[in-house]
Structures are given as C-alpha cells and as structure tokens.
Amino acid sequence: MTGQPLLSGNLSFYSLPDLLQMLGGNGASGILRLYSPHSPHPGLIYFQDGQPIHALNGDKLGLEALYSLFGWLAGEFSFNPEKFNVSRTVHHSRMQLILDGLKMLDDGEVAVLGPPDPARQSRNLDFNLVHGPLVDYMAVVDEERYVAGQEIMVEGAYxxxxxxxxxxxxxxxxxxxxxPLKLLSLGEGAFIGNMTSFSIHGHIRRASCVAATNVVLGVLDLQRLSVEYTRMSGDMRAVALSIDRRLKQATDRLVTFRRDEIEPRTEAADLPPVQAAAEDEGIYCITEGKAAVVWRKDGQPFVLAELGARDVFGRIPFADLGQEPHSATVIGDAALAYRPLDRDALDAEYRGLSLTFQNFFKSMINSLAVTTKLSVQAHARVLHAGNDHRRKPAALKSMQTGGIP
Amino acid sequence: MAVFNPKKREIECKLVYYGPGRCGKTTNLEWIHRTFTKNVVGKMVSINTDGDRTLFFDFLPMGLGKIRGCEIRVQLYTVPGQVKYSATRKLVLKGVDGVVFVADSMAVRREKNALSLKDLATNLKEYGLNIFKVPLVMQFNKRDLGAEGVPLLSIEQMQRDLNRQLKVPAFPASALNGEGVRDTLKAALESTLKHLHQEMRWAQPT
Structure with a gap:
C-alpha cells in the first residue's frame, strides 16, 4: 500500500453509492477498501479516472463482487491513490452500477452485512421477511449461535x-x-417453530430452516410454554391451532404457485357467503361442515383458507389476520354449523397470556400475512406468464378437512 | 442540493419525475432522451425495478444560461414508488433540486394520483425537504385517451384534487406522442434553476 489514505470514514455515514458518486465526480484513481465487522476480508474496488473497473469480495470477482458490496451497510472505508495492474472486468457506467446495486439491495438480492435500515424494517410486508415484536427474554433459557449457511432444523425430522x-x-x-424452495425469511423477534409443538401430534417439522446470516437464537422454555398452553381455554387453543392451520395451508399454496403450478378452483369457491361472518364482528368456531375464506380479485376468487370442524373464523379480537371479515369473505356449504365464541373472554384471556406467548401469536400472524401476500403474488405471476398448459388435470379438488391436526 | 464539480466547471442538479405506477413518467423521459439528442449525454440507464422502471440520464439544458460561468448538468431520474425500493428512492430523492409530478388523467386513477402525491410529500419530508418549497411542476398526462372514449378527469378537477394548495405550474400532456413533454420539462428546468440561483445567491447568469 503506497501513500496515506486520501479519504476514509464510516460506511454508515457515507455509503457505497455516495462513495461511487464522489470518487466518480473527482475522477479519482486508486483502490477503495471496505471493512466490515461481519466479514473476515475487506472488499476492494479499483478505480480508474473515477470509473470502477474491477472489484474483489472474498472469492467473488468483478461485477458480482461490486454488487455484493452494496450490502455492506456498516463498517469503514479508505481510499488510497495507489497504482495497480488489474484487467478491467466492470464496464457499466457509474449510475448504472449505483442504481442496479440499490435495486438489488431493495429487492433483497444482496446480503446485508450490518444493522438493517429501520425504515425498511417497519415495512416488512413488502419484503419476504417476517419480523416479530420485541423479544421477551423471560422465557429464553439458552442462546445458540449458527453461522450463515448452517442448518437449524430439517423438514420432516422430529x-x-x-x-x-x-x-x-x-x-x-x-x-x-x-x-429446496425458499419460502420466506424470518428476522429478529420472529419465532421458529409452530403452536402445534404443544400438541401430541405436532412434532414433525414442516419446513427446513437455515441461517441466512450468522444468527443468535434464543431457545425457549418449552416446558413452561407447554404448561401455559394446557392452561389455556379450549376456545383459545382452537384459535391458535386454527391460525396455525391457515399458515400451513398458505405455505402449501405458496409452494404450489412458486413451482409454477395453478391450483384448480375448488368447488367451494362458488358457494354462498356465510351470513354471520359477513354481517357482524363476531368470532365463530365450526362444529361441522366445511367453509372457505375467499378473496375476490377482479372478480376471480382466490381461496385463502379452507376450514373445517374446530376451525375458527370471523373477527379475532386480539389480531387482525388481514382476511375476513373486511378483506375476504367466508363461504360455507349446506352442512356448515358453527357456534359463537365469547369475544370479550378471549380478549381478556389473551391479555393475561405471558408476553412470550403473545409474541408467538403475533409472529405467527405476521408469517400468515406475509405468506398469504407472497402466495397471491406468486399466483399472479404464474397467471401472467400464461401458464394454462401447466394447470393440473381438470378433476376439481374437493375441500380438505381443516379440522384435524 | 446541487453539486459543484470544479474539475469540469459544472453544477450538477437533480430533476426527478414522480407519480403513481404507469402514469407515464418513464414515457416522458424516453421521449426526452429520443428527441433532445443534442442535449442528452450518453445512454439512458434503465433498471428493471418491479412495477415501474428506474431511468436515468444526464441532460445539458443549453440555452438556459450558466451560473457563474459554470455549465449546468441536470440528472434526470424516474423513481419507483413501491415501498420496498427505499434505498433507490433515497439516493434519487435525497437532495433533489426539482420534481415533476406526473398525474394520470384516467378517471379510475384519481385516488392513486392523490396517494402518490401524498407519498411524495412524505418521502421529501424524510430527507428534510418540504413539498411546498421544492421546485415542483405538474403534468396531467394521458389526455389523448379522451379521444378514444376513456373517461378522463377534467383539468379543472385535477387542479382541484392535486394543485389547490401547491399552486404550481401544471401542463396537460400526452407523453406517448410527446405533447406537453417539452413544456413540462422547460418549466421544471426554469423553476429549478431559479431556485438554484437563489440558493447560491450568485450573480445573474452570463
């Protein structure tokens, strides 16, 4: 390294796009080094007369390395006016690089090393990233660390x-x-695991979980939570399990659409709406028969969930699923029977739950919202691509029972 | 916030075209890039952001004078409105020197126009800018669709909806065939440069 750094500073204050613009405007030649506490090696960008011509990031070279450095949101940089001898691998114009890099960052195509942008966090429904509420450490009994790429749980395992x-x-x-098909990402505060872990049959993992970045996980006190679960009223348990079933269905749908397949329309989509659910703010538990939660987009029905005995629908007092009654309709077949639940009692019971349990609910509901949104998007993408030839054979699927875990 | 480039003796400023999805902002820029070939520098950068593309190119508005012997270079951008493109939007809108708000004249897009304008105000505020103070010009685009029988909002209605408080210059346009594009751009450049002069408190352009 020859010469003193002409320019150095902190990436959280002066980011890579700012540096590219500034070095470009000055027609600078030399090497820009980026240092991140999350990376064992520095990132390098070679400048010739203000134009980035080559980059290095670990084993990445050229354009790929340059774009990956847009994710280095925290750390330091220094620019040295040194001579170098590298072949030019980057030919894009400066603005092209900057705008492309930022788009990839916004689209989540570039790994972020460093504290996430708080502005981005609060709007996570447009990302395939689920956050949970602020962590309650009362029920955390241990901390586990995983490195990026390490497996945390395996689908199908106990x-x-x-x-x-x-x-x-x-x-x-x-x-x-x-x-392997990526469903979505979970971030800080989100829970890994489902409410079904508390019931006897629920111990098979429904998905695999892999660390995307280095992670620290809090292991929860399963015994304590199980006790709390068994102490919940039957109605509250029904609510928890029913939301969980919707999440499973939404996830299954997401996988179907992501694999470029379209679900055949269920017969239920043509059934009449359930009066009670449409008219009031009540909450109900199905005792027999089948129902579906349907969202209509441009006149086309999109099934959000299929419900059966022991499933809950209506306005859940402590949660907004973003589905019925305001954003979707509940339709039912002739055999449908249901009983009303006590809203106020459920609400009071929820507020009496431990903070961890409440957070577990919130995390599950966030996951449901994001997964539903992603499955709607994936469905639209498949439709747009005009994939009629990929529709499943004409036999209409009859509704699955949603009631049995 | 204009940037002074001493090496090139240029003042660089940013003009951003903003508006609801598919309102015609990219069409505006494409028309400008195609037509004002003498003023345009280099190729247009086009990024495939979801929904609305992000476009960029450099523009030299010759004939509008220099500031203190310095040429003016205008960076023209469109920016995607989706919430997720916050990093892109930040780079483009932070320190913006002038904005063209492109509204969609189709009656069905009335609400989208209003929401987009509100978003613009919020985004500007995030970067310490005030929509009432930033040089702003409005365009009521897609007027040509009226001839095809598509229900349009009247100019008066759009002025009432969008421009009642702001009271900025507004131009009807059909960006697809270039109508109104030049007038909008010219007004936006004049407004932006006037503001720049005032900001820099320098002598009259030579």
Missing part, C-alpha cells in the same frame, strides 16, 4: 424446540422435486 431469533436472519425452505 423436533419440538421453539426458538426466537435474537440476531440475524434465517430462511425457511421446503423440499420440492426441483430442489
């Missing part, structure tokens, strides 16, 4: 551990014949 993410981000994946 396991009932429930974790809350303390730091970092994980990816949820499902196995498909074409390989």
């Amino acid at each position: 396991g009932s551990w429930i974790w809350v993410i303390l730091e970092g981000q994980v990816d949820l994946l499902r196995e498909t014949p074409e390989g």
